[in-house]
Amino acid sequence: MNKLLLISTCIILTITSFAQKIKIISANDSVPFIQLNEVTVKGLIKNQDQQIKDFIIANKAATTEDILARFPEINMIRRGSYGTEPLIRTYNTGQVNVLIDGMRIHGACTDKMDPATIYVEPQNLQNIQVNTKHGTQSGSCIGGTIDLKLVEPDSETTNQLSGYISSGYQTAAKSFYETGMLNYTKKRWSIRTNISYRKASDYKSGGGITIPYSSYEKINYGISAKYLLNNQYSIKADILMDDGWNIGYPALPMDVGYAAARIAAISLIKEKSNTKWFGTEYKIYANSIYHLMDDTHRKNVAMHMDMPGHSKTFGGYMNTNLQLSSKQNIHFRADISSTDLMASMTMYQNNQSPMFMLTWPDNRSIQSGLSATYKNYIDSITTITLSTRIDQFINSLKTQAAKDQLSILQEPTETISKTLKNISVELSHYINPHLKGFVVASYAERMPTASELYGFYLFNAFDNFDYIGNTLLKKENALKADLGVVYTKPKLQLSFSVFASKVNNYILGIYDPTYSTMTIGAQGVKLYRNIPYAQMTGLEAGIISKLTNNVQLISTFKYNYGRDHYNNPLPLIAPFKNITSLKKQIKNWSFQFETETAAAQNRVSVDAKENTTNGFFIANTRSSYSGILYKKAYRIDVGVENIFDKAYKEHLDWGNINRPGRNIYIQISFAF
Amino acid sequence: MKRNLILSAFAVAFSIFLLTSCSKDTTTIPDPTIGYLKLASGYAAGSATKVEIFATDSAFTGYNKFYIALTDSITGAFIENAQITLTPTMTMPMMSHSAPKENPSSTNAVDKLFPCSVSFIMASMSGTWTLAVNVQNLVNNKTGTVTFTINVKDPSLAKMFSFVSLADNTTKFFVGFIPPTKPIVGINDFEFVVYKKQTMMMFPADSSLNVSFIPTMPTMGHSSPNNVNPVYIGNGHYKGKVNFTMTGLWRMSMTFNAGTTLSDSTHYFDFNF
Numbered sequence A: 001m002n003k004l005l006l007i008s009t010c011i012i013l014t015i016t017s018f019a020q021k022i023k024i025i026s027a028n029d030s031v032p033f034i035q036l037n038e039v040t041v042k043g044l045i046k047n048q049d050q051q052i053k054d055f056i057i058a059n060k061a062a063t064t065e066d067i068l069a070r071f072p073e074i075n076m077i078r079r080g081s082y083g084t085e086p087l088i089r090t091y092n093t094g095q096v097n098v099l100i101d102g103m104r105i106h107g108a109c110t111d112k113m114d115p116a117t118i119y120v121e122p123q124n125l126q127n128i129q130v131n132t133k134h135g136t137q138s139g140s141c142i143g144g145t146i147d148l149k150l151v152e153p154d155s156e157t158t159n160q161l162s163g164y165i166s167s168g169y170q171t172a173a174k175s176f177y178e179t180g181m182l183n184y185t186k187k188r189w190s191i192r193t194n195i196s197y198r199k200a201s202d203y204k205s206g207g208g209i210t211i212p213y214s215s216y217e218k219i220n221y222g223i224s225a226k227y228l229l230n231n232q233y234s235i236k237a238d239i240l241m242d243d244g245w246n247i248g249y250p251a252l253p254m255d256v257g258y259a260a261a262r263i264a265a266i267s268l269i270k271e272k273s274n275t276k277w278f279g280t281e282y283k284i285y286a287n288s289i290y291h292l293m294d295d296t297h298r299k300n301v302a303m304h305m306d307m308p309g310h311s312k313t314f315g316g317y318m319n320t321n322l323q324l325s326s327k328q329n330i331h332f333r334a335d336i337s338s339t340d341l342m343a344s345m346t347m348y349q350n351n352q353s354p355m356f357m358l359t360w361p362d363n364r365s366i367q368s369g370l371s372a373t374y375k376n377y378i379d380s381i382t383t384i385t386l387s388t389r390i391d392q393f394i395n396s397l398k399t400q401a402a403k404d405q406l407s408i409l410q411e412p413t414e415t416i417s418k419t420l421k422n423i424s425v426e427l428s429h430y431i432n433p434h435l436k437g438f439v440v441a442s443y444a445e446r447m448p449t450a451s452e453l454y455g456f457y458l459f460n461a462f463d464n465f466d467y468i469g470n471t472l473l474k475k476e477n478a479l480k481a482d483l484g485v486v487y488t489k490p491k492l493q494l495s496f497s498v499f500a501s502k503v504n505n506y507i508l509g510i511y512d513p514t515y516s517t518m519t520i521g522a523q524g525v526k527l528y529r530n531i532p533y534a535q536m537t538g539l540e541a542g543i544i545s546k547l548t549n550n551v552q553l554i555s556t557f558k559y560n561y562g563r564d565h566y567n568n569p570l571p572l573i574a575p576f577k578n579i580t581s582l583k584k585q586i587k588n589w590s591f592q593f594e595t596e597t598a599a600a601q602n603r604v605s606v607d608a609k610e611n612t613t614n615g616f617f618i619a620n621t622r623s624s625y626s627g628i629l630y631k632k633a634y635r636i637d638v639g640v641e642n643i644f645d646k647a648y649k650e651h652l653d654w655g656n657i658n659r660p661g662r663n664i665y666i667q668i669s670f671a672f
Numbered sequence B: 001m002k003r004n005l006i007l008s009a010f011a012v013a014f015s016i017f018l019l020t021s022c023s024k025d026t027t028t029i030p031d032p033t034i035g036y037l038k039l040a041s042g043y044a045a046g047s048a049t050k051v052e053i054f055a056t057d058s059a060f061t062g063y064n065k066f067y068i069a070l071t072d073s074i075t076g077a078f079i080e081n082a083q084i085t086l087t088p089t090m091t092m093p094m095m096s097h098s099a100p101k102e103n104p105s106s107t108n109a110v111d112k113l114f115p116c117s118v119s120f121i122m123a124s125m126s127g128t129w130t131l132a133v134n135v136q137n138l139v140n141n142k143t144g145t146v147t148f149t150i151n152v153k154d155p156s157l158a159k160m161f162s163f164v165s166l167a168d169n170t171t172k173f174f175v176g177f178i179p180p181t182k183p184i185v186g187i188n189d190f191e192f193v194v195y196k197k198q199t200m201m202m203f204p205a206d207s208s209l210n211v212s213f214i215p216t217m218p219t220m221g222h223s224s225p226n227n228v229n230p231v232y233i234g235n236g237h238y239k240g241k242v243n244f245t246m247t248g249l250w251r252m253s254m255t256f257n258a259g260t261t262l263s264d265s266t267h268y269f270d271f272n273f
Ligand SMILES: [Cu+2]
Pocket: A109, A110, A111, A112, A113, A114, A255, A256, A291, A292, A293
């Protein structure tokens, strides 16, 4: 499936993302991937991949997470209308590497309200790369890598000053989405700045029921500047900022009062090269996230609490490629980063001191890694890719207070040092001119997360348990296999891929009845433990078919399955789902009819107190008109999502809270 | 030239400063009572000794740690060698009684002070507490006694309770909490003293009880893991470990057993930090 859908498979895409000037090495691997920026900026120009982009970015007001949710490899955990958490296949957050433009970034919320993807708007993005085959290239992980590539200022535009503005409204949450971009280029300089503002009220789910605490407000703004140093090198600076207020999480007992992310990076890029080394990029970066949870808007709160969290990361990396021969090349990456996390909770009651504790005792994780990916185009039909990575992690508690607190658990509080090794091998081969097959075998390791190591009574609203970390956790390791075929005919493309993995030392919360809960109303305490193993499998399939000259069908299928060593179902495994879109183009108009179908999930984890979820079927229509006004392009998008106003939820939605009901949207965009 | 002069003047000033600050260190005696509160002072008649009682807090119902400073009544020099005996007495309209106490364990002072304790078993409401301090000054070999009136108040959170053992329905125990001096969110010492009421005037230390406890936060209803039950460590003291998972008000609910027979399980200590 990922062959079809724009998803980065390996080195090729990484190279293309460096600079458009570098040619894709082999036509065989020219997998289309999403150029988000093109859709918004140059959305009026239709190209071959436009259909796939329109499928992925169905609603022009989509958030980054809405876009991710359309990828067949990605499942989203939903706790509110914003801040959904991307998972790859059956792999949880700790097993997946989420990067922003190659940078590591760690959310500042102990309750996972803020995956890194919440701090990036589609406006900021050049493309999204989901790498499931060689995901360990940019960081040791079990499940794969999602890299949100930031858009660069456009230096090739004919206008010195260009940009767009877009404004829209959606009825389900009475929400506004306003966004604008300005690009300026002169001589060696090019500068791009953008801003997006979103404000949503509590949304109405199917049947007109308002979901309380689902509103949010946020603003995202950034600037990036690029300067051509000489005909080889350019330097680029990116600043990205995101502020959110009163972001509601109906499935959690708390909301976000205020959250702020500050992301900055400076890169040195070697654009052109006449040596064997090419696509070289150096980057140093820093990001800081502040997250303040809030329950003052909630009714019947037993005890109000403040829960601030901080996350700070510094890092740098180097990417480069070496052309060994016309058929062989190696991609190298070296990276280092340091992440500081700290979160606390304070509750207030009369006649006693404020009740304070560290939920993430101040801790630091220093990571350094090296990866090399060798690619050999043996002949016109066979390619071998070998990717290896080694990572060193040093995790430590930063303060005596942090150590004092964790010593209660009678676990070591000394520095944890772990070396992680990863390797993956891919063989891809054209069985006949229309049928390409690939097979990937890999071994991957991952570091336990800060919550898994150091978490102190972190409440998990999903199973209603408090979770306690364990500094004795072993690293997880996985043996994985991927198998796939892509069948391509001029008007039809079929793809099918299947994966299977065995994750040893799988980290899971295990109930310990001797512990008493910290959170009022929680059912018990779970301690993170390595269980012997868990097994996962699943498949993705896709159809892209040109039915007539202007009618196109896209349909994606996915299915996932997971079980532990007792053969019990793993929690949070998405059931079968299909999205089908039929699109007709008539001159400047496009019409799209879309269905989303999910099977029920009855394989649920009893230990996680997971509920079964019913299947659902919803239908959407979308249409757009693109026109020219005074030589400037404009575009109007209008659509109805969940036409039949069905009350439905997906299996990974927490708290039995239904998704939005009928939603009519309009978005008007104007480019200059 | 001018610059040289200034430099050398500066160098001289600096070396004087160094010298004086060094010599200061050797001659100045740091006051050992800094940080303590003076509860009482008086002269032990006949011993030429001034007696001062210091504590971290004003006297309360419960285990009071006292630090006695003895000075020569003429020179004011600290006397670091003495035998001190405490006699607390409560005088009530109809009767009088004593209280448990710990005389200084040694005739040698610790950092110029004599640590000791008195466990006042009730407040000064219905009677008057006095503390007689008998000093046998081993420097001048004179002996004398001074008697102080001590105002004992009930603390806002009780630090002492008593119970009659269910095991024999006769023995009365007094249990005094010794709160951790520097409480942390983490592992803390949990210490208390147990005295048995033998007569109105005799409260010997007791080592006979098996103790277990559960710490909870009464306003939240949770406990904490991995606490260590106190065991007898001598002189009526029992010591274990209490784990505070957060700051705030904690309640240590106590269970005392005489052997395996339940003695009492209805009392607790509250601790707020
Ligand atoms: Cu949060």
